[in-house]
Amino acid sequence: GVYIRHVDFGSPAARVMRVGDVLLGVDSLDVGFDGRLQKDGRQFAANVEEYLNIRRSPVQLKVFRNGRVLEEQLDARVYTGHNMFRAGLNDVRPYFLSAGLIFQELNYDVRHHSSAGEQSLVRYHYENPDFEAVDRYVLLTARLPDRINYGSEDFLYGIVESINGRRVRNLRDFAVEWLQTRDEFLVIRFVEQARPLVLPFHEVERADERVDRQYGPQENGRVR
Template sequence: MQQGKVVGVAFQGLGGADAQNVGYMIPTPVIGHFLKDIADGHYDRYMDLSIATFPLMNAAHRRALGLPEDDRGLAVTTVGSASVCAGKLRSGDVLLRIDGLDIQSDGMVQLEGERMQMAEVAERKYKGDKVKFEVWRDRKLVTEEVTFERAWPYTHQATSYEPPKYVVFGGLLFQPMNRNLVATYQFANLRVFHHFAHFIEEELYKERDEVIVLTALLPDPINTYLDEFREGIIRKVNGTAIRNVKELAAAFTKQADEYVIEFEGHGRPLVLQRTDLEAARARIRQRYNVLTEQFLGEDATKEAR
């Protein structure tokens, strides 16, 4: 409380030998945004422009672009194909104004009497809202309007507070990669780290929505000598490309004499016979107390109900 008003909700504190009287709070603007967002019963999350920008404070750079010396303008360097700005903004555009607010050359705007990052304007929007840009493009002034049709869909690099998704098949544990998984397993496979670090930058989401990793093997005769595939990233199952954990579960559900699993960077596939799988299923579940062979996310659980 400050001057009789709520300024935030405390949610974490540090004490003991590490620190004293150190706490963290969720500010009221974030709380207000959340409450308004879920008023319809569905949380759409924060909106995001999903573009990369570069400050235009260098005088020579500004002259080369034909910009006046008015300390306005933020250069667009990248527009992701999954961004809400795709088809509206381009690499090389210079953003001059957003919703009528001047964008300074360092990317800041004057909002409610304070200097804030331009992204704050977008983050205050809700699904379905629009934002209008004044853009300097090819030495001409144009106007572009962007609609927030959805939140940025690829959030694996953020900390997740949802139960981990997984599929157990033939004693093999498959999980979609996210920050929690990477921190927990400390993968030795550099390919996994590359997909984690460059998933957005290299637009790897064009090939898959989730990066599915073989994280563990529950030892059983059916998966003997398969340790070389540990930490492998799944590409295909029986010739079908796998984009996410739901597609992986569906591929394993289909009846087949054998299941051929291809991994990124492996010269040979992992092959499991259906007859062996049927014989091993109950044995593995009992030995390792596997109560549920898959969890595909809370949304999938609700749909199943």
């Protein structure tokens, strides 16, 4: 769990959490000591903040307080506090979600305010962009656990090189290639990764239904 040292009075969490609480879980996911989420002992890419940013309301929190484990309900919505790099409090980083995998463009916000930005390869490409190859690098930033994407945690925070042999220039380009594929498999290659991520395309639609039903991602910011 994560020890709560500060609660912003303006955030939705102020109504249900107190300084000194220990956050043990979010929905059906466990919270590790570093704020990363886990399920059935497997690492779940997003940390608590990133998970709430793509989740629709409400979410269930498991909180340890004064020797008791409590269940609290949180109205999940984007709250950026004093972060002025987004246009408004309701802005969400654009993201593409399919097969339980979340892809986002590498920009200032992702570099400085997400777990992906902690990776040395991500930092290098952010500081040394190759604009002849891409408009924006696309990253695999999180995984919502589903049976279709077991093993994909090995590719977390990877920079997409190509999808089905085609180099993509930005997130929209990537989404179009994913959604319009006619191949049996989705083959995604990542920079400095020898093997690709391969997903059976005929199972993706059913997986999307399961993921949307279980996790309820919000539509604000979602690329379709």
